[in-house]
Amino acid sequence: MTLLDGKKTSEAILQEIAHEVQAIKANGGKVPHLAAVLVGNDGGSVTYVNNKVLACDRIGFGSSLIRYEDTVTEQELLQKIQELNEDDNVDGFIVQLPLPKHINAEKVIESIDPRKDVDGFHPTNVGRMVAGLNAYLPATPAGILQLLQRYDIQTSGKHCVVIGRSNIVGSPMSILMSKAAYPGNATVTLCHRNTNNLAYHTRQADIIISAVGIPGLVTADMVKDGAVVIDVGTTRVQDASRKSGYRLRGDVDFDAVAPKCSFITPVPGGVGPLTIAMLMQNTLRAAKKEVYG
Numbered sequence: 001m002t003l004l005d006g007k008k009t010s011e012a013i014l015q016e017i018a019h020e021v022q023a024i025k026a027n028g029g030k031v032p033h034l035a036a037v038l039v040g041n042d043g044g045s046v047t048y049v050n051n052k053v054l055a056c057d058r059i060g061f062g063s064s065l066i067r068y069e070d071t072v073t074e075q076e077l078l079q080k081i082q083e084l085n086e087d088d089n090v091d092g093f094i095v096q097l098p099l100p101k102h103i104n105a106e107k108v109i110e111s112i113d114p115r116k117d118v119d120g121f122h123p124t125n126v127g128r129m130v131a132g133l134n135a136y137l138p139a140t141p142a143g144i145l146q147l148l149q150r151y152d153i154q155t156s157g158k159h160c161v162v163i164g165r166s167n168i169v170g171s172p173m174s175i176l177m178s179k180a181a182y183p184g185n186a187t188v189t190l191c192h193r194n195t196n197n198l199a200y201h202t203r204q205a206d207i208i209i210s211a212v213g214i215p216g217l218v219t220a221d222m223v224k225d226g227a228v229v230i231d232v233g234t235t236r237v238q239d240a241s242r243k244s245g246y247r248l249r250g251d252v253d254f255d256a257v258a259p260k261c262s263f264i265t266p267v268p269g270g271v272g273p274l275t276i277a278m279l280m281q282n283t284l285r286a287a288k289k290e291v292y293g
């Protein structure tokens with residue numbers, strides 16, 4: 001069994017990007033710039049956004065963090081997005097989700113210029129991805145593709161079972177794995193909360209990608225010998241032995257499942273660390289105008 005080390009893979013990607021930024025600077029080119037809009041003070045969101053800004057600093061990107069109280073109006077937010085759309089110094093930007101209930105997140109996402117939508121959430125980028133055109137891919141599925149690729153995992157002709165159909169992970173993952181590309185060319189089954197007999201499907205899987213958020217959902221009897229298991233789930237569970245009072249658990253019953261696998265991601269340290277690296281990669285692609293020209 002090989003552990004898919006997301007931290008190591010993420011570090012390697014960030015270093016590759018940092019080298020490219022150095023070369024851009026040496027040639028007098030435009031330094032990539034990422035802007036992040038954060039509404040409110042939710043602990044998780046604040047940490048995520050701070051980590052994104054820190055990653056920019058580390059690899060030599062410019063960055064700006066725009067913060068609003070959670071009382072900000074939708075109109076104010078849309079106005080800021082318009083400014084960012086028009087700001088030539090900003091190559092890409094994100095609006096950290098979730099947003100407060102009084103703000104229509106779909107409207108906000110649709111107001112982002114698709115050429116700067118480095119989260120890959122705008123319907124134009126989603127549509128381009130589905131059509132097999134060049135697009136910004138959402139960070140988590142893109143990170144999983146990187147893991148599969150960098151560990152040289154065969155996907156062509158394999159049966160891939162994706163569990164979960166969210167717009168940010170499960171749904172795009174199922175589409176990408178079915179594409180005529182590597183990693184891809186798999187036969188894909190997409191399971192979700194209405195799937196009857198989940199175990200029947202997962203037992204046939206060469207590759208399982210679980211993005212649900214139920215700790216221990218995938219048990220050893222649901223996994224065939226030699227399977228590749230990618231665990232996206234990250235749920236906080238109470239743990240009095242930790243200073244924080246909690247620890248993160250994936251969807252997969254890791255201790256029982258891991259011995260059966262050819263490859264498996266740990267939680268934490270598997271898929272999670274790759275998401276920031278993929279956001280940085282999208283921002284670099286935006287600065288180089290690789291997607292829309």
Ligand code: NAD
Pocket residue numbers: 140163164165166167168169170191192193194195198211212213214232233234235271272273275
């Ligand atoms: P979500 O929370 O929006 O939806 C969960 C999905 O699971 C739904 O599509 C639902 O149909 C499916 N589901 C629910 N119960 C099920 C069951 N019993 N059997 C089969 N399917 C079931 O999904 P999300 O936003 O993709 O998040 C999923 C998990 O992944 C969460 O734990 C989240 O924290 C985590 N996540 C991690 C990362 C990362 O970087 N590691 C990124 C995004 C999400």
